[in-house]
Amino acid sequence: MTAPTPEALRSWLEQMILVRLAEDKVMEIYMQGLVPGTVHLCQGQEAASVGAIGALGADDWVLCTYRGHHHALARGMDLEAFFAEIMGRDSGACGGMGGSSYVVDASLGMIGSPAIIGAGIPVATGAGMTARLRGEDRIAMCFFGDGACNIGAFHEALNMAQLWRSQVVFCIENNQYGEYTPFRDSTALPPGAPIAHRATAYGMAHAVVDGQDAVAVHESVAQARARAVAGDGPTLIEAQTYRYRGHSRTDPGAYRPAGELDAWKERDPIGILAERIGATGAVDEIRERLQREVDEAADRAAEGPWPTLEQARGYVFAD
Amino acid sequence: MTAPTPEALRSWLEQMILVRLAEDKVMEIYMQGLVPGTVHLCQGQEAASVGAIGALGADDWVLCTYRGHHHALARGMDLEAFFAEIMGRDSGACGGMGGSSYVVDASLGMIGSPAIIGAGIPVATGAGMTARLRGEDRIAMCFFGDGACNIGAFHEALNMAQLWRSQVVFCIENNQYGEYTPFRDSTALPPGAPIAHRATAYGMAHAVVDGQDAVAVHESVAQARARAVAGDGPTLIEAQTYRYRGHSRTDPGAYRPAGELDAWKERDPIGILAERIGATGAVDEIRERLQREVDEAADRAAEGPWPTLEQARGYVFAD
């Protein structure tokens, strides 16, 4: 694998800061009553998405979940379209139909982010099959949570993905909890084994990476992508990370042991990358610049019109 | 584990011969038009059921599948009730409601044999939880096929069974095919690994046994039963076996490589046990005696009355 260029590393730092600021902004506008429904925020998980998506080609497909803001922004979604979607406006990335849990842009290869746990895993496997059948240098990148590894769709999809050498890379963003339950309370594994160990049930390659280190995630995904495109099969990657916020807007995170959050913040992904590339000094400047972009985009988004029922009807069926 | 007594070994031999003769009889009466629907026969797989059920206690529960004749007979189902059920008569084990695919006797702990692949695996896990919660010296014995190891229910159930230390023992009767497809064409595994290897994904104990050797199956199940009752968790056992007949009545088994069937018949489970206990000479006598029982039971069953719609209504809901 060729090491990431200084420009790439710098852009990842900016992307992670952008995600952080955007998520904080989502919380802010939520409190202002601008966001209908609920939100699933990803502060703390920036490195997994930015590092992984940094390893993808422009044609690659991305599937994520209701906790998908970081993937959308890392993939380059327009900021105003992002905020407008979360606000349910016609100017949103999905015309206001999807909301916070479904912010995708198909022109960026983002083909879905279902709210149903595990539902995206077979779909990504199918997209990876399209690439394989057409012999394209292309993969499907599939993000999901630790909790998704216990549902049937995970098992069925991984078996077929390996059997058929689908050009897919699976990334478990293990943020330690499924809603309010620690993953070890719901996931039977050999003592101390990572969830990615489950890949061995299918003879599938797997890797465990520090999800707070964008460079480590990038390297692992880059290797997995190469393996998939070469026809050597999928890889199950586990990026070990943490969500700073509760599961969803209403969750204070009371179930976390004291000190756990702080310990993870010690290893903040933004700080880690900034330090590695000696850009710690630049962080404030970047933050200020991006904060303006975020604020302006959110303000413009708030001006967006509401969609109509007629528009919604038009979205149900293709002609 | 205490080795099986000579009496036990002798009774297993008789049971296996009984199963073989009963299955041949099912085929015979099918051809006579006495069996509605289809049948899934088990000739060749006798050792797995007889050996496993020989290791169970009277209170243990048994779950199997539409291919469940051998389990019913090994568990001691009345022969007339067996044939009458397959013929759809009111005098059948299930009042004629279940047919060939659902021949169970709850008084023998047989609580179900669903036609839906994998559906019995979570149910057995739940029964094993009842035993665990009540602190009973009791397990749920769950039989299913190689093809069932690729459906979501398998994954979901094994995870929870291990997580909660359910008192259940899982037995894959790997008869090499799921319908017309060799199991390796549908089951991704490390090169050459047995299906039971999948237990390691959950940190679950597993074992692979010669499914043609009733004694080997018995020993493995006896150990697993002890482990489950001791609270040490479930075991996934793979009994490697073969079905002499096609998948169902209409299947000639054309997909089998030439010679495969004969090679397996070389290792016929009845012959293997007879030899081991030096009862080869007794086989003919046993067969003759049991053949009479089978013929008489089938004749009596054919006299059975049809169930009425009113009876069927009464079976839908409990009071």
Add this chain to the structure above:
Amino acid sequence: MITYREAIRLALDDAMAADETVLLLGEDIAKAGGPFKTTVGLYEKYGAERVFDTPIAENGFCGIALGMALTGLRPVVEIMFSDFLPTAFDAIAMELPRWRFMSGGQTSAPVTVRASGGGGGRFGAQTSSTGESWFLQFYGLMVAAAGSPQGAYGLLRAAIAHNNPVVVFDHKAMHLRKGPVVRGDDRLAEVGKAVVARPGADVTVVASLLMVHRSLEAAEALADEGIDVEVIDISWLRPLDVDTVAASVARTGRLVIAEEQYHDGGWGSALISRLATAGAPLAAPPVAVSMPEVLISHSPPLEDAMIPSTERIADAVRSVCR
């Protein structure tokens, strides 16, 4: 006066106190007390052997519940949102209601599956369905839907005490509504009995879940216009209480259905069809106030345009009175 949500919690608590074979399975329901706080305190009160936090594996734990029920326990399974029921359709629709039958009545499956559904929360297309009619074609399952706090209590208690599988739906937008709730082992709802939530002489409105509340609001408004509306909380979709509805319509001669679901395949069309095939005389064609045929968006104006409003119900009543 207690909340609908608390009524659910009390029903679970009272059922567990009354019968030690009752146990609970669901996601985040034990230590965390449930995503909708419907199990708060039960883990502490009844312990880890009666309240289980499950992995996210609905089909698996519904099947586990069947195994528990076949062997003498009475599990209550929580499906967080109705929209997650499809992941467990095999266990709920194909296994739970059929094993007893296939065995010729040798076994039984006293399992209660509860699910919270319904719109209004701006949760979007995959977390806003009521799901109440999804099982009508799967004969063998009883189906209940709670239209009030008392219903939430009584229906759930009845379901848990029932010896066959029952799916009990509640509505998220009702969780914080308050109403009188009488508890007790003698307060179980009668299986298959609809409830006249408001007696009236001119028009019969049959509703479920949140629509019961909105129908009652509409009835109040219409009273001022001199229209006396009878509101029936159907409560059970199987067995469907056709008799109670038919008797009411025999008096009023007018029928309006208020349902937060699509018309085709729903209990409302089943009811209208049953009355039509029975030749029930009506002074005006029945009206079904259902969801328009669009999917549910999280965008507020669209969700509001889809879920039948008090106004739409009132207009429908006016239309049948003309």
Add this chain to the structure above:
Amino acid sequence: MITYREAIRLALDDAMAADETVLLLGEDIAKAGGPFKTTVGLYEKYGAERVFDTPIAENGFCGIALGMALTGLRPVVEIMFSDFLPTAFDAIAMELPRWRFMSGGQTSAPVTVRASGGGGGRFGAQTSSTGESWFLQFYGLMVAAAGSPQGAYGLLRAAIAHNNPVVVFDHKAMHLRKGPVVRGDDRLAEVGKAVVARPGADVTVVASLLMVHRSLEAAEALADEGIDVEVIDISWLRPLDVDTVAASVARTGRLVIAEEQYHDGGWGSALISRLATAGAPLAAPPVAVSMPEVLISHSPPLEDAMIPSTERIADAVRSVCR
């Protein structure tokens, strides 16, 4: 004259020949040619990259089909028996029809799911359902049901060519029935259009699948009694062709539904309810000939007592003519 089963195979063959993005997924459909021989020869003709033998993982491969469709392919998935559809309900009912909507129309999911269902084979409670109305409450899915060999061909071709997910049901007991089949890329059925299988003046009988055949048999018998029956093969349950039925009933004034399913939650009750709410005048109350509320046993006399017979349909027609 070719068989209904062969018509299915020819539809798949012609669709694959006409569009190289069409591919097949299912259990034992490639090397073995399919449990019902509906794919014989296609693996040999189109190869391993277009005809896939899947593991037993319906929900998984229906989801895989969605992923293929979102990225430019047109998969056709075979679900061996309708009764296995519940294992894949999440993928079929909750994912396939909703992803395009949630994306605001950015994507589309041209997936065809075919399932063989229906009774008469003495297969028992878990392999005899038609399943035809199970998806009515899941708006966004088109649903077709083949009532003849031509329907089997034309509906499947139409489904595969359609740019949205479609579930196509066929009936096992029809597989060996023969009828005229005209093939060709211009012989696709029109989406949402019912077919008048037999014109008549006195009574309208609306049926699906095997019931179309039995309704036609009943019509012949009744002709001798001087009753001229119009038989409509509804063909699509969504979109439901209410207009064609309403127009027929406007002429005949009499309606009988013949359905191999329970009444509540089915397309028959949806149709009766739609006509009732539309105030369609009828000379006699409509009759729904449905399955009695019992589960299906494999015991021949019971299965025969449950599945509507030609005689029951004929009696229903006579009853509305009195």
